[in-house]
Each structure stands twice: as structure tokens, then as C-alpha cells.
Amino acid sequence: MKEGPDIARLAALIGDPARANMLSALMGGRALTASELAAEAGVTLPTASSHLAKLCEGGLASPRRQGRHKYFSLASDEVARVLEGLMGLAAGHGHLRSRPGPRDPALRKARVCYNHLAGDLGTRMFDSLMARGLIGRGGDDLALTPAGRAFVADFGIDLSALDAGKTRLCRECLDWSERRSHLAGSLGRAILGRIEDLGWARRDRQTRIVAFTPDGETRFLERFCPAPD
Amino acid sequence: MKEGPDIARLAALIGDPARANMLSALMGGRALTASELAAEAGVTLPTASSHLAKLCEGGLASPRRQGRHKYFSLASDEVARVLEGLMGLAAGHGHLRSRPGPRDPALRKARVCYNHLAGDLGTRMFDSLMARGLIGRGGDDLALTPAGRAFVADFGIDLSALDAGKTRLCRECLDWSERRSHLAGSLGRAILGRIEDLGWARRDRQTRIVAFTPDGETRFLERFCPAPD
DNA sequence: TTCATGGTTCGATGGTAGTCGAAGCATGAG
DNA sequence: CTCATGCTTCGACTACCATCGAACCATGAA
Numbered sequence: 256m257k258e259g260p261d262i263a264r265l266a267a268l269i270g271d272p273a274r275a276n277m278l279s280a281l282m283g284g285r286a287l288t289a290s291e292l293a294a295e296a297g298v299t300l301p302t303a304s305s306h307l308a309k310l311c312e313g314g315l316a317s318p319r320r321q322g323r324h325k326y327f328s329l330a331s332d333e334v335a336r337v338l339e340g341l342m343g344l345a346a347g348h349g350h351l352r353s354r355p356g357p358r359d360p361a362l363r364k365a366r367v368c369y370n371h372l373a374g375d376l377g378t379r380m381f382d383s384l385m386a387r388g389l390i391g392r393g394g395d396d397l398a399l400t401p402a403g404r405a406f407v408a409d410f411g412i413d414l415s416a417l418d419a420g421k422t423r424l425c426r427e428c429l430d431w432s433e434r435r436s437h438l439a440g441s442l443g444r445a446i447l448g449r450i451e452d453l454g455w456a457r458r459d460r461q462t463r464i465v466a467f468t469p470d471g472e473t474r475f476l477e478r479f480c481p482a483p484d
Numbered sequence: 485m486k487e488g489p490d491i492a493r494l495a496a497l498i499g500d501p502a503r504a505n506m507l508s509a510l511m512g513g514r515a516l517t518a519s520e521l522a523a524e525a526g527v528t529l530p531t532a533s534s535h536l537a538k539l540c541e542g543g544l545a546s547p548r549r550q551g552r553h554k555y556f557s558l559a560s561d562e563v564a565r566v567l568e569g570l571m572g573l574a575a576g577h578g579h580l581r582s583r584p585g586p587r588d589p590a591l592r593k594a595r596v597c598y599n600h601l602a603g604d605l606g607t608r609m610f611d612s613l614m615a616r617g618l619i620g621r622g623g624d625d626l627a628l629t630p631a632g633r634a635f636v637a638d639f640g641i642d643l644s645a646l647d648a649g650k651t652r653l654c655r656e657c658l659d660w661s662e663r664r665s666h667l668a669g670s671l672g673r674a675i676l677g678r679i680e681d682l683g684w685a686r687r688d689r690q691t692r693i694v695a696f697t698p699d700g701e702t703r704f705l706e707r708f709c710p711a712p713d
Numbered sequence: 714t715t716c717a718t719g720g721t722t723c724g725a726t727g728g729t730a731g732t733c734g735a736a737g738c739a740t741g742a743g
Numbered sequence: 744c745t746c747a748t749g750c751t752t753c754g755a756c757t758a759c760c761a762t763c764g765a766a767c768c769a770t771g772a773a
Binding site: 500501502527529530531534535551552 | 758761762763764765769770771
């Protein structure tokens with residue numbers, strides 16, 4: 256009865272509609288101000304402020320002052336992963352908040368999951384990296400193989416900077432639309448960043464959609480999901 | 485603002501202390517009656533009944549009548565996985581419900597995660613199966629290799645019966661204490677069942693602890709986690 | 714049939730927490 | 744300095760929902 260961690264606190268924190276909306280918005284990956292989050296949640300500033308304090312207190316979000324603005328973002332990749340899991344369950348049981356509109360296919364194709372690529376393209380990339388032996392399951396967790404390190408460096412990512420960070424290099428995250436894993440961790444973040452820098456795609460400001468240019472998508476597929484034959 | 489699935493409903497469902505206690509109890513894997521769950525949650529029968537109706541309605545639990553008893557269990561492996569994820573977050577943020585008591589080490593060593601083995605032994609088994617190439621990541625998901633099929637059959641598990649089922653054979657589930665994957669899916673279930681049948685271990689009735697006999701643990705390690713050298 | 718047990722439904726109660734307006738602080742701009 | 748903006752705090756209101764006792768229903772036993 257009272258063994259294990261306290262789920263109820265956490266779930267209740269996520270369980271309020273206003274807070275859930277804020278967290279969903281933060282799944283977009285960019286830090287948002289209190290006012291923006293208030294609008295996002297459909298609530299006035301005072302209530303939003305109260306909610307945000309609770310989210311930070313509860314370890315789900317973290318604040319950052321900048322000038323006279325206060326920016327909020329998700330506290331960690333793990334938070335994003337749990338939220339993605341919840342979305343999967345909710346979607347599976349047919350509890351979509353909005354009818355699947357025109358944005359839905361785009362969301363399923365490629366979207367940002369906190370700070371890394373998710374959706375069809377994200378899972379395909381993960382599978383291909385696995386199949387080609389560029390990442391693999393080491394003793395304890397997901398790891399970049401030597402071949403993988405070369406591949407990533409060749410893509411223009413500075414691995415030494417990533418290695419220094421304290422977040423894990425490779426993590427897997429369960430995709431709510433595909434029901435399969437995609438790549439998270441600092442490497443996942445870096446890859447998405449590089450994709451944007453190269454102009455292959457850009458994040459939509461309002462939604463979680465990652466919009467690839469036709470050319471960008473071709474190049475992405477060539478590099479990350481080549482035909483296995 | 486209103487894209488994606490409705491997290492709030494689900495999280496609120498889990499967020500009530502009484503319901504969370506019930507779900508935690510059901511993580512033990514065995515089906516429990518309404519009365520038992522009421523006791524588990526520290527609440528009277530009428531309230532428990534109301535909660536259970538909501539859990540079923542929300543797709544988290546599923547009922548089964550048997551005689552004049554009504555048994556409840558978790559609705560799916562996915563539910564268990566999400567709960568495990570929540571526990572990980574809660575534990576990570578230091579929100580343990582009870583101070584880590586004497587049962588805690590035992591829980592971390594080996595426990596049941598809905599219907600399969602979790603904890604230190606569970607993750608070690610998973611890693612070893614991976615390292616030996618008995619399971620591997622196919623195109624889409626985790627799969628049993630030919631060598632793996634032979635290995636599992638040799639352990640005394642009837643694969644044809646499992647293949648017929650509609651739940652996936654291999655799934656991975658993130659372990660809240662180890663922060664790594666362990667094996668879920670119908671195979672994970674079958675392996676734990678076989679371990680009990682062989683008398684290597686038995687589940688504690690009250691907690692989620694899986695208690696191995698000294699001899700059983702030795703045999704388990706020999707078969708599932710042999711030294712890599 | 715009658716009794717007992719397990720579960721549900723109902724109505725009333727109470728506490729908790731989300732909500733907002735208004736006032737209070739900061740910080741930055743002019 | 745003075746004003747404006749962004750956020751927080753306060754107090755009061757409200758609504759929801761968890762909770763329980765009591766009555767009710769169904770199943771199984773005697």
C-alpha cells in the first residue's frame with residue numbers, strides 16, 4: 256500500500272487541464288514566458304503563475320529569469336518521455352482532445368519531442384541507425400559505436416562538446432504516434448539542431464510540427480534512412 | 485494549445501491518492517477484488533467502487549467477474565509501462581512515499597512489474613539477452629532471434645502458444661529503480677511464470693517483491709546472466 | 714426459501730484547489 | 744525620476760469531487 260514512489264502527487268500535478276496544456280506547449284521544446292503559457296492554457300496570469308510555481312516545485316519544469324521575463328521549460332528529458340508515454344495511452348484509448356484535424360498528419364510525420372525529432376521520420380531514423388550498427392545497446396544503455404561517432408562527426412556535430420555535458424548522449428523515447436522508439440538524449444537534440452542549421456527543416460512556432468523542405472527531406476532520408484539493400 | 489491527446493484526463497485519473505494506491509497494488513500483477521483494493525487504498529468499499537468504475541472507464545483497469553467476486557487488473561502492459569515511468573520521475577525527484585525501509589533493497593533487486601521481472605535482476609537479464617544476440621532490434625521493434633527462440637524453448641516455454649496471442653512477444657519497459665530497460669511483453673510474462681513454476685522464486689503476496697531462493701538465484705544467473713568471458 | 718457476502722447506487726457533507734480581480738513588487742525604458 | 748510592463752501575492756469565491764452511511768441489488772450457500 257505504501258511502497259514505492261509517490262505517483263499520485265506527480266500525476267495530480269499533470270492532471271490539471273491548465274497545467275497539462277502548459278506542459279504540452281513546453282513539449283515544443285522552446286522556453287516560454289509566463290504570459291505565453293497563460294495564453295496557451297487559456298487562463299489569466301495570476302493562475303498561470305500559481306500553476307507554474309507548482310510545476311517547478313514538483314520538478315516538472317524549471318524557470319530561468321532573463322531581463323524582466325521569466326522563461327519556463329521542461330525540467331528534463333525524462334519529463335518529456337513520461338509525457339510522451341501518457342499521450343500514447345490517451346491516444347490509444349481514443350481520447351483525443353481535438354478531432355484529428357489537418358495538422359494531425361503533419362504531426363505524425365515529424366514533430367519535436369521536447370528537443371529531439373519524433374514521429375514517423377524520427378522512428379525511421381532510429382531504426383536505421385540501429386540496423387546499421389551506428390548506435391547499439393551496450394552493457395548498460397544505448398551507446399554510440401565507433402562507426403557511429405564517425406558518422407555523427409561527419410554530419411557536422413561536435414561530439415566533444417556533447418560528451419562534456421551531463422545529460423546522457425543517447426536515450427530512447429517512446430513515440431506516442433508510432434508506438435516505437437526514437438532517439439533522445441543530447442545526441443538527439445544535436446541532430447535536430449543540425450538539421451535546422453542546414454535548413455532542411457524548421458520548427459513551427461505554434462505547434463510541435465517540424466516542417467521539412469522537399470529538398471531537406473530528401474537529404475535527410477538519404478543520410479539517415481538509406482534503403483537497406 | 486489543443487493539439488495532441490488529452491493528457492489531463494488520464495493524469496487526473498492517476499492523480500487521486502486512492503486510485504494511485506490501487507494502481508500501485510495492481511502493478512503487483514495479480515488481479516484483486518474490489519474489497520482488497522479498498523483496503524489497499526485505505527478507503528471504504530463504496531468509494532473504492534466509484535474509483536474502480538472510473539479507472540475502467542478511463543482504460544486503465546479492466547474488470548472480470550468471477551462468482552460473486554469482481555476482479556480487477558491493469559488494462560494493458562502499456563499502462564504498466566506508463567506507471568513505471570511515473571514512478572521513475574517521482575523517485576528521481578526524491579518523492580518517496582515511505583522512507584526507504586528494509587523492503588526497499590529487496591524491491592530494487594527483483595520485483596514484478598505487472599507481469600514480468602523488473603529490478604536489478606530484470607535489467608541484467610535483459611542486457612545479457614541483448615549482448616548474446618538472443619533478442620535484437622529488428623526493423624520495427626524488439627524481436628526474438630532464431631538463437632533466442634531455441635534458448636527460450638530450451639528453458640521450457642511453449643512459443644507457439646505465445647505467438648498466437650495478440651500481445652507483442654517482446655517489449656521493453658523502463659525500470660524505475662535501475663533506469664534501464666527490462667523485458668516485457670508476453671515473453672517477459674512467460675519467463676517469469678516459468679521461473680515461478682521451477683520454484684526458483686515466488687512473488688510476495690503483499691508487495692511487489694520477487695523472492696528468489698538461494699539456489700534459484702544461482703540457477704537464474706547461470707542461465708540468464710552468464711559471465712561474458 | 715432464507716441468510717450472508719460482495720458490490721453498487723444514492724444523497725449529503727466537507728474539504729480542497731482552481732479561478733479571478735486588485736493590489737503589490739520588481740525590472741527596464743524613457 | 745517616472746512610467747510601463749511582467750510577474751507575484753493576497754483574499755474571496757466557487758465548483759468539483761472524494762468520502763461516507765445507509766439502503767439496495769445480485770450471487771451463492773444452507
